[in-house]
Amino acid sequence: MAYRVQIWEGGEVEWAISSTAGRKPPSPLCFDRNPDDTYPFFAALRAGFQKAIETHQGFVHRPEGGRAFPRISTFHDFGQLSDISTAASVVLAAEYQRISTLVDVVPPTVNLNKWNPNVYAKLTQLGFFEILGIEKKVRPVVNESGKTRTMRIVRAQNLDALESIDEALKQLALFLDPSDNLSENVIVEFLTGLSEAITNVIHHAYADGMEIPDRHINSLWVTATADRLENSMTVVVYDQGATIPVTYPKMERLEKVTRYVERAIRRRLERALRRPSSSHPYEDDPTYIRAAMRYGGSRTDQRHRGLGLPQMFDALKRIGEGSLSVFSRGGWCKRTHNGRFTSGALSYSIGGTLVEWSVKLPTQGRTR
Structure with missing residues (x-):
């Protein structure tokens, strides 16, 4: 079964076809409040990234001619995530930066329009999308948001x-x-x-x-x-x-x-x-x-x-x-x-x- 999703790699948002419905991260994603689910999530993420590093394979396949939709084999459905701790955000960013550095490619951001606004705002403040190379704007080292x-x-x-x-x-x-x-x-x-x-x-x-x-x-x-x-x-x-x-x-x-x-x-x-x-x-x-x-x-x-x-x-x-x-x-x-x-x-x-x-x-x- 194929699934239609939206992907973002820093340019225009585009439609793509995924072979799976996406892997749902636990919520909260937190080593302190939810260790039993958070540890195995990161272990699986790391194993998947390590395989991509070893094979030097990308995450988005674009058919020749550009007429068909791009395809991805799977993705992490962060649209299901309602709460992420700062510590988990840092580990997530480090894993993405490792694969970006070693393979020069990162998994696309999928269905960003469905992400929880608080999760998106937190990762943005932390510079997560800059680390991915998706967001080109370089923010100040210290960012202010209310109190x-x-x-x-x-x-x-x-x-x-x-x-x-x-x-x-x-x-x-x-x-x-x-x-x-x-x-x-x-x-x-x-x-x-x-x-x-x-x-x-x-x-x-x-x-x-x-x-x-x-x-x-x-x-x-x-x-x-x-x-x-x-x-x-x-x-x-x-x-x-x-x-x-x-x-x-x-x-x-x-x-x-x-x-x-x-x-x-x-x-x-x-x-x-x-x-x-x-x-x-x-x-x-x-x-x-x-x-x-x-x-x-x-x-x-x-x-x-x-x-x-x-x-x-x-x-x-x-x-x-x-x-x-x-x-x-x-x-x-x-x-x-x-x-x-x-x-x-x-x-x-x-x-x-x-x-x-x-x-x-x-x-x-x-x-x-």
């Missing part, structure tokens, strides 16, 4: 991009706190941690010899949102590298870190022996993520080295309300401002490492 300001997704391949990220985050901080307390007292510390995290990605996540299942483009993606109504700020960082559970066990660690990891894995194995049917390949992933969040990546006790994630948490503690969440391969860990951890593992990989730093300022708009 919200959004830093469009910035792709970084080295520390050179940190300057524009630094400036954008300071703009968002001043938007929430014109007194500049947030910018001066917290954002500088957070940016130091972010710089360290980016350095860790460059040195470890894409290092030679690291096990990375899919082809990558040696990049990470950063975005942020400030909401004046909620008096909150969220920063999201994502990379498609080797992940913390892969890289962390291969690094030299302090003895106390090694003991911490070994104890945690031993307890997990003891539980698995009592419930063998509940285990899966990513069960140990939260242990390594939690260790990285607690101790960082340092081989020494020097406070100024290897503290990307711990330093992000320190900045969070100074504000007094919020959380730091890390999703890496099949594991996730969330640490709230009071130091409390929650964690878990799924049987699907997120395809890299995702960090989400969320803070809420005190009502007077000043740091504690």
Whole structure:
């Protein structure tokens, strides 16, 4: 059975024929609120894109002569999507940018006229259609919409991009706190941690010899949102590298870190022996993520080295309300401002490492 759809590749909208009715993404598309559906959706998307990368095949077939409608084999029906989180938007954009870079083509946008206006507006603010190469207009790094300001997704391949990220985050901080307390007292510390995290990605996540299942483009993606109504700020960082559970066990660690990891894995194995049917390949992933969040990546006790994630948490503690969440391969860990951890593992990989730093300022708009 064939289906008539509208496709958009940056020029005029045109009719095309699809061999399938389209794959419906889960809604909400969110790793936090709907992980059981969101993880497998991205795993399937990544597998389909990887096949296209390996075969260097495009997504739209145009019959010779131009008389017949273009044809597509299948598509993702984002018209069925009513809610997408910022973190999921970043991972989606990264997957599309990877295939765009490696194959020089991306899947067309299908039935855009049926998309939820809020989903379309959010992805537009984040610069999703610019990343696809469909929208040619280059928006400012920080975009304003009512009581919200959004830093469009910035792709970084080295520390050179940190300057524009630094400036954008300071703009968002001043938007929430014109007194500049947030910018001066917290954002500088957070940016130091972010710089360290980016350095860790460059040195470890894409290092030679690291096990990375899919082809990558040696990049990470950063975005942020400030909401004046909620008096909150969220920063999201994502990379498609080797992940913390892969890289962390291969690094030299302090003895106390090694003991911490070994104890945690031993307890997990003891539980698995009592419930063998509940285990899966990513069960140990939260242990390594939690260790990285607690101790960082340092081989020494020097406070100024290897503290990307711990330093992000320190900045969070100074504000007094919020959380730091890390999703890496099949594991996730969330640490709230009071130091409390929650964690878990799924049987699907997120395809890299995702960090989400969320803070809420005190009502007077000043740091504690």
